[in-house]
Amino acid sequence: MAKKKTSSTSQASKSTCKVPITGSHDKAQKNDYVSKSRRRNLRRRMAKKSSGNEKSAKDVTTPSVEKTINVKQNEKSAKDVTTPSVEKNINVKHESSLGGKKMSALQRQFLEKLSGSRFRIINEELYTTTSSVALKNFREDPDLFRQYHEGFRKQVESWPVNPLEIMFNSILSIERKKRRQIDTKICIADFGCGDAKLACRLLQIKNGTECPFIVHSLDLVANGNELITPCDMANTSLQTASVDVGVFCLALMGINIADFIREAHRVLKKDGILKIAEVRSRFEGSSDGEKYGKQYGKEGKKKIKAKQADTRVFDQFIEVMVKLGFRMLRTDKSNTMFMFIDFVKNERKPSKEVTFSAKPCIYKRR
Numbered sequence: 001m002a003k004k005k006t007s008s009t010s011q012a013s014k015s016t017c018k019v020p021i022t023g024s025h026d027k028a029q030k031n032d033y034v035s036k037s038r039r040r041n042l043r044r045r046m047a048k049k050s051s052g053n054e055k056s057a058k059d060v061t062t063p064s065v066e067k068t069i070n071v072k073q074n075e076k077s078a079k080d081v082t083t084p085s086v087e088k089n090i091n092v093k094h095e096s097s098l099g100g101k102k103m104s105a106l107q108r109q110f111l112e113k114l115s116g117s118r119f120r121i122i123n124e125e126l127y128t129t130t131s132s133v134a135l136k137n138f139r140e141d142p143d144l145f146r147q148y149h150e151g152f153r154k155q156v157e158s159w160p161v162n163p164l165e166i167m168f169n170s171i172l173s174i175e176r177k178k179r180r181q182i183d184t185k186i187c188i189a190d191f192g193c194g195d196a197k198l199a200c201r202l203l204q205i206k207n208g209t210e211c212p213f214i215v216h217s218l219d220l221v222a223n224g225n226e227l228i229t230p231c232d233m234a235n236t237s238l239q240t241a242s243v244d245v246g247v248f249c250l251a252l253m254g255i256n257i258a259d260f261i262r263e264a265h266r267v268l269k270k271d272g273i274l275k276i277a278e279v280r281s282r283f284e285g286s287s288d289g290e291k292y293g294k295q296y297g298k299e300g301k302k303k304i305k306a307k308q309a310d311t312r313v314f315d316q317f318i319e320v321m322v323k324l325g326f327r328m329l330r331t332d333k334s335n336t337m338f339m340f341i342d343f344v345k346n347e348r349k350p351s352k353e354v355t356f357s358a359k360p361c362i363y364k365r366r
Contacts, residue, residue: 119148122147122151126254127360128255129255131234131259131260142221145220149194159337160335161335161338164197164198168198171202171245179207185210186214186245187244188243189218189238189246191248191264193228196225215227216236216238218233234256234260234262234263242267243268244269245272245273246268246272249275252276256355265325265326265345269345270347273329274344279339279361280338282358283339283358313358313359321343325345329342
């Protein structure tokens with residue numbers, strides 16, 4: 001019986017021991033499960049907060065990046081804005097006349113058109129008046145010289161070739177030939193020199209230690225240029241028979257061209273060379289004529305109308321030059337826009353009765 005009691009007590013103890021153990025284990029597991037879920041929820045909350053902070057951080061940093069991009073764009077736009085102002089330094093004088101205010105693009109465009117129209121007006125006056133009247137006008141208003149040559153330089157930029165460049169190379173070839181014969185300087189008279197660019201280039205040449213050229217630059221106004229002698233080209237201060245080469249580079253302007261040629265004859269030495277460059281349209285025109293052209297078919301050859309060069313003004317000019325004491329050496333018409341003619345002075349005295357005026361270069365009104 002004792003054995004049974006002990007067994008029962010042991011079983012009871014076992015049974016009594018099992019209940020609290022199993023209960024506390026389940027509670028611990030439950031608590032552990034709750035703590036895990038809380039930790040999981042905390043992680044999720046932290047993750048949300050961190051993602052929100054990152055997003056807000058991105059939102060905060062993005063404007064600064066945009067600001068730097070905008071700064072670069074502003075710098076680029078500033079460069080684009082400042083570049084035209086640098087290129088338009090020519091209009092500084094006009095801006096100062098406006099009280100220091102910056103000119104708009106429309107104002108600049110208006111001034112360019114105004115200067116172009118001003119050039120055309122002065123150009124027409126020079127072609128349709130005598131040299132004495134032009135000299136008087138330029139002396140009364142020396143700024144006309146600047147306005148005219150500013151427009152002239154813009155015209156030169158659009159030409160296929162600059163006649164002054166051909167004149168320069170031709171004079172160099174004359175100097176090479178004379179260098180073999182005599183060891184003296186060549187005297188040049190540049191009638192209607194403009195900005196005296198021919199003199200600037202020739203005087204820079206050195207034959208050993210000295211320049212082989214003496215250049216007299218003649219025009220209506222010097223305008224502060226020390227190389228230019230202001231005068232009427234029909235009445236210069238050069239000594240008689242003192243010049244080797246005379247140059248008229250687009251300078252036969254006015255209605256008294258014969259007076260210029262007579263003055264050139266006076267100042268040139270015996271066998272002196274006179275070089276003339278002019279616009280071909282001043283000496284040549286076009287006239288409608290008839291010529292035979294091939295017409296295929298039953299008609300065969302048929303007369304068709306075609307434009308032919310009218311050289312009557314040019315032929316008249318050559319006759320006038322002969323009467324003024326010059327003989328033509330050569331004519332170069334290879335350029336479509338300009339012609340170049342070389343004359344040599346002969347012993348014939350110029351006629352005082354001869355007059356001549358070529359076609360004026362008059363630009364179309366805009």
